[in-house]
Amino acid sequence: MTYRYCLMARTLSKLAPLVLLMLSVLGACAPVQPWERGHLAQANMALSADPLKDSMDEHVYNSKEASSGGIGAAGGGCGCN
């Protein structure tokens, strides 16, 4: 298990610069005025347009795949097999 911790730490340390670079690029965006955000307010632009559907999607995928957490809360556990 110690080997796995080292491998996980090495992988995360490689991803960290990419995340930081993304954040620094994002912070440099030109301002968009409130009256220019009409397109962003469209229903199909929402990060989660249908919460019940999204929660069902994650429930199905988390019960059939080895990955969990990330998108998907730690709640609503089940004996899904």
Next chain:
Amino acid sequence: MKKISTAIQSLIASGLGLPGMQELLAQELSDDGINAQLTYYDEAPLPLSKLAFGSPERYKINTQQLSWVKNLDETYNLTVEYVHEAMSGSSPMYVIPSADEGPLQAMTGATIRDKRDQLSASLQWDNEAYKHTAALGYSIENDYQAIFGSYAGEKESTDGMHTLSWGWSFSEDKIEPYDAIDNGRVLSAKRNSFSASGGFTQVLNKNAVIQTGVSVTREAGFLSDPYKQVWVNDSVLNDSRPDSRLMWAWTTKFRQYMTRSKAALHLDYRYFIDDWGIHSNTLDASWNQPLGHDWEIAPSIRYYTQTSPDFYGPVFFIAPEDAYWSSDYRLATYGSLSYQLNTSLRKEKWSLSFGAEYYQSKEDLALVGTPQDTPALVDFWRLTASFTIKL
């Protein structure tokens, strides 16, 4: 609560889509209303050429979800959600080696029938520049109970260009397997999990927004599957996994509005890694196209690939020294493709949507890792219908 523009409402609601905070998404800012969703899930039967014994018929699940949203006053918003699932079918137990036919899957014989009920409630409130959501829930099956809760917060910048979000969640689970004594299963066991996350949402320009975030989750307790077994050196033993697990996930979502077609392109990516040796990549792409007369259609495709943990194998000819082993197909190295088509009709006071999904998993769809024969990899169909009405 102050009246705010629909643009900012959308962005704030979008910011609630934190990694790890999925349960809170039903609590995005909204009018009073009711949302109901029906789901039918149907797994393809196991091919007879891969069946050792038992029934090849796999799971069918009917789910009903109901969500009720009520603005209590200017500051507080309450959401209550109820879920009912009815499940039936046979389940994979363990894999048997066969020199002539490759590994064969042993399935349960009689059809399992079970149901699950879940009730949760969340309260959302704002405090000057901060927005908070707290949730609590309870899930129960005949052999499984879970209590879960979460908290999420966010703060929008003064220019409305970005939102910082954070949160945590927990779950306390208890399992009491069926027929434990007759089958040598654990009589009763507990497991718990705790998750923390942070995210950042940024308006890139007047047509694009991006969200990125990281979550960490720790699980501890009885993490094995009491209904799964493993063929180990000519003996059939209970599934045995480590009693702790640490998981990380990095998720990024991108939305791009197409001015000519008035469509929205969605691109979601997640990288996952844990201390069991599993890492996975998930890429989800959809095109959300308005059709006129308030109709919209959204085809999407999802690709998923994972590697197996150290203790996974279809069979073990030599018992691992650490006494951890599992042949659960959900831990195998494999990849999957999922094709979805969703259509919706949105009116001012109500909306209707329908969706269909076909999910296919195969060893040779794996991007990395060394796949092994996994006879129980599952394909399934899923149909959904949803109705929302504003009160």
